[in-house]
Amino acid sequence: MSEHTREDSQEEVEVIQKSERRGKKEKRDRKERSKSKKSKVEVTEPTTSDDTTKNVAETPAKKRKREALPEEIEIDVSLPEPASKKAARKLKKAKLNPAPDGEAKAGAKAADDAEDKDKSAKRSEFGVWIGNLPWSATKESLRNFLVENAEMKTEHITRVHMPPPTKPVNPNWTTKPLNKGFAYVDFATELAMYSAIALTETKMDGRALLIKNAKSFEGRPDKPKTEEEQDTGRGGKGAAKQTHPPNKRVFVGNLAFDVTKEDLQAHYSQCGPIDLLHVAAFEDSGKCKGYAWVTFSDVESATSAVKGFVLKTEAEIQRDKKSQAGAPSDDDQDEQEDVPRSNKKRKWLLNRLNGRALRCEFAEDATTRYNKRYGKDKPQPHDAGDAVHHDRWNTFSKRAGKRESQPRPKVDARTIPSGAAHASAPRASQAIVAPQGKKTTFE
Structure with a gap:
């Protein structure tokens, strides 16, 4: 027997042995699976039939679906009523x-x-x-x-x-x-x-x-209404706090930057005749800064501007609407018949201009303002602020008077001890000093 035939026979023997071992292992696995299935078999109540009777029912090894709940639920009425969600939250707190x-x-x-x-x-x-x-x-x-x-x-x-x-x-x-x-x-x-x-x-x-x-609110003070709230029935954000007494001069704020003097003239001329109108404008662009001053001919017109409305008849309101729309003002009989002839007056609001709510209040009277700046009410230097105490200011004024009345004698500087010159040097005033700068405008 040659070496090749011997090697082939050995390989065949090894293959046969491996196949036998594989077959034995498969038999053992089948026996184990059959034993596990038998252990999971449940005996059920026998049911009669014509052909055969089934005594056992096999259950699956793994449940993939939830078991259906029974149709009938038993409730014990004797048990206490469960707490509500609100009561449970209170108990938890x-x-x-x-x-x-x-x-x-x-x-x-x-x-x-x-x-x-x-x-x-x-x-x-x-x-x-x-x-x-x-x-x-x-x-x-x-x-x-x-x-x-x-x-x-x-x-x-x-x-x-x-x-x-x-x-x-x-x-x-x-x-x-x-x-x-x-x-x-x-x-x-x-x-x-x-x-x-x-x-x-x-x-x-x-x-x-x-x-x-619990239902009585007696003794609670009522909120006092301002004059504007009583007249217009509105107050709060748009109402301005009055700091000056009623006069002919009115301050108007919250204006749009594109408002012109002609717009304000046409808007507030509905209150009454205007003597002077000053719009604060930027020097470079000439646009409105957002505020202006209007001086009326009488106090009643200024009061109407501050209140934000005037009383007009229906004919006047229709005429104003046509003039604002740009319609021609003809005196034909047909147009006069269209205008209502009712003399009953109602409020015509003037508290908005170009979609912005105006802030209107009485300004300081021109006479009072002049007296404060240049007249008898002009503040003294020590009244300009609390920078200098009035006692020190009086001392400074006395020293200044003495210097003006009695000129100082000539003193040899070599005779003055060191430090005395600095100690007796005149001090500058601690009051607020008016600015003296120059304004430069670029074209």
């Missing part, structure tokens, strides 16, 4: 922020919340507002305080609403506040409500309570 006394106060708070939940649906018509409550007051302590000090019973109190504090507690406080300082209490009868109101100024834990009717 109570657990996160427990009261100083622990579980006792937490339980009382939960009981009060449950009681309020039952009774808050029907709010009583007889309620009071209680203010200046001590921080230690709770719903139960307030209820006991009212029952003990007033002629009422616990059944008469139908609702106690005491909002809990929401702001963070000051770390320097020794006790944590249990309320916001006020509460609302509802009663079943009107007599009980007035009995509670009679306890006002009664002290609770050292604080005098303030008890009022």
Whole structure:
């Protein structure tokens, strides 16, 4: 036998051995799988049929679908009613922020919340507002305080609403506040409500309570209305605070940059005749800076401009609309018939120009302004500011007077000790100095 045939026979033997081992392994795997399947077989209730009876049902090894819930759900009626979402949130807050006394106060708070939940649906018509409550007051302590000090019973109190504090507690406080300082209490009868109101100024834990009717707002001061609010019925953002008395001169602000003198003349001529109109403009472009001064012939016209409206008849309003639209003003009979002849006047607003709300207020009178600048009301140098105290200014003025009346004698500089010249040197005034610069304009 040659070497080649010997090697081939050995290879065939190895292949046969490998195939036998592979076959044995597959048999063992099949046996194990069959055993695992048999262990998962469940015996079921036998069902009769004509052909065969099935006693077992095979269940899958892995469930991929959720089992269907039974159609009927059993509910135990004897169990307590589950808490609502609102009550659950309150209980959660109570657990996160427990009261100083622990579980006792937490339980009382939960009981009060449950009681309020039952009774808050029907709010009583007889309620009071209680203010200046001590921080230690709770719903139960307030209820006991009212029952003990007033002629009422616990059944008469139908609702106690005491909002809990929401702001963070000051770390320097020794006790944590249990309320916001006020509460609302509802009663079943009107007599009980007035009995509670009679306890006002009664002290609770050292604080005098303030008890009022929850629906009464007597004693609250009304917000005073300004003259502009009473006339126009509007106020707030557009209303300007008047700092000067009524006069013929009016300041107009919040103007658009493209507003011209002719626009203002046409706009405010509806109030009355205008004597002088000055529009503040930039020197380089000549456009409006956003404000102007209008001087009217009488105070009534200036007052109408500040109020922002004038009274006109329907005929005048129609005429103004036609003039603004550029229609020709003919005196034909047909046009006169179209204009309503009603003499009833209504407000014609003048508080807007080119879509911008104007800021109009009385300006300083020209005479008063002149007296402040050049007349008897001209401020003295020491009144220009608080830079120099009036006592020091008087000292400076006395020294200046002495220097003018008595000329200084000639002194040899060599005889003056060192430092004396600087100490006695005249000091410049500390008052505000008017600027003396020059303005340069570029074309």
